Amino acid sequence: MQTWDAIASRRNVRSYADRPIGAENLDQILEAGRRAPSSRNTQPWDFVVVTGRTQLQALAKVWVGAGHVATSAATIALITSDIPEHAKRAQFDLGQATMSIMLAAADLGIGSCHSGVGDPDTAGRLLQLPDDRTCSFLISLGYPADRPLAPIKNPDRRPFDELVHRGTW
Amino acid sequence: MQTWDAIASRRNVRSYADRPIGAENLDQILEAGRRAPSSRNTQPWDFVVVTGRTQLQALAKVWVGAGHVATSAATIALITSDIPEHAKRAQFDLGQATMSIMLAAADLGIGSCHSGVGDPDTAGRLLQLPDDRTCSFLISLGYPADRPLAPIKNPDRRPFDELVHRGTW
Numbered sequence: 001m002q003t004w005d006a007i008a009s010r011r012n013v014r015s016y017a018d019r020p021i022g023a024e025n026l027d028q029i030l031e032a033g034r035r036a037p038s039s040r041n042t043q044p045w046d047f048v049v050v051t052g053r054t055q056l057q058a059l060a061k062v063w064v065g066a067g068h069v070a071t072s073a074a075t076i077a078l079i080t081s082d083i084p085e086h087a088k089r090a091q092f093d094l095g096q097a098t099m100s101i102m103l104a105a106a107d108l109g110i111g112s113c114h115s116g117v118g119d120p121d122t123a124g125r126l127l128q129l130p131d132d133r134t135c136s137f138l139i140s141l142g143y144p145a146d147r148p149l150a151p152i153k154n155p156d157r158r159p160f161d162e163l164v165h166r167g168t169w
Numbered sequence: 170m171q172t173w174d175a176i177a178s179r180r181n182v183r184s185y186a187d188r189p190i191g192a193e194n195l196d197q198i199l200e201a202g203r204r205a206p207s208s209r210n211t212q213p214w215d216f217v218v219v220t221g222r223t224q225l226q227a228l229a230k231v232w233v234g235a236g237h238v239a240t241s242a243a244t245i246a247l248i249t250s251d252i253p254e255h256a257k258r259a260q261f262d263l264g265q266a267t268m269s270i271m272l273a274a275a276d277l278g279i280g281s282c283h284s285g286v287g288d289p290d291t292a293g294r295l296l297q298l299p300d301d302r303t304c305s306f307l308i309s310l311g312y313p314a315d316r317p318l319a320p321i322k323n324p325d326r327r328p329f330d331e332l333v334h335r336g337t338w
Contacts (some may be wrong), residue, residue, distance in 0.1 A: 001171070002171065002172065002276075003171065003175040003272060003275075005172075006172040007201050007269060010206075031329065034326050035177065035326060041325060041326075046338070047333050047334065048334040048337065049333060049336075079334075091260035091264065092260045094261055095260065095263060095267070098265060098268075099272075103176070103269070104173070114206075127334075130338060158203070160200065160203055163203055164199050165215060165216065166217075167220070167221060167224065168217065169215070169217060169296055169297050169302070
């Protein structure tokens with residue numbers, strides 16, 4: 001897919017078709033995350049990719065907004081260090097990795113949605129994380145249950161001319 | 170450009186050719202940022218796009234790592250609300266918008282590099298920001314001075330198999 005079509009087609013998908021993601025496609029999506037830039041190239045993340053239905057259904061309960069994880073074909077858990085200073089700094093970089101993952105998915109016609117984690121203890125137990133690691137975000141992935149991804153003409157966003165200032169505010 | 174090529178070609182560019190970015194291309198890059206997702210669609214950002222050389226050279230001094238702004242064809246300043254709770258939450262979303270902007274640029278053969286802001290007061294003055302807004306990041310843009318963007322085979326990143334865990338850690 002052309003890059004612009006992937007950017008224009010990406011939307012939050014919260015209900016997925018019962019169709020797996022091919023191993024090669026899933027690895028390409030993970031590779032997009034691996035390539036994301038980060039402050040001083042610290043790469044403050046690990047990715048745990050979950051495809052088992054029982055585990056996905058359990059993970060879907062770690063936050064009130066994570067229900068979409070249950071029906072996903074795969075979910076990538078973004079894992080960070082527990083050191084508070086690292087965790088705070090990592091937020092921007094995690095955002096970059098997330099966008100890279102979601103656009104690589106959109107390129108393959110695969111929908112995505114990210115979620116915060118309200119109960120990191122349960123998430124850590126389900127993913128068998130070491131004591132010094134935390135699950136910060138979940139990115140669910142799968143083919144949309146409703147309609148295929150297609151470029152969105154008028155996204156629900158503030159108007160371009162309100163948002164963009166030229167030279168000065 | 171195909172999406173995967175844009176993802177694989179994006180790299181930090183810190184020295185730019187003396188060549189402007191066409192207005193249509195610049196608007197497409199800004200539109201990619203506008204379309205980025207954010208927590209509850211709050212869109213916690215404004216973009217000030219700077220193309221004047223004198224202003225770019227002054228902006229390049231707001232942080233020790235912002236030197237690349239001086240030779241850029243354009244720089245997008247990401248502006249956020251000053252309310253501390255908003256500012257903290259916005260970090261992840263700003264990362265998403267930044268990645269979207271950088272990939273849309275790469276798609277057009279345009280390099281990019283982002284920078285933090287060490288002296289927000291000076292940045293705010295240069296951009297004539299209202300009192301309740303802060304310049305959080307700068308994204309410089311331009312055609313690379315060294316070599317065109319091309320897919321990178323072996324990026325300087327942790328090995329895939331070290332980073333990616335299957336099912337559990």
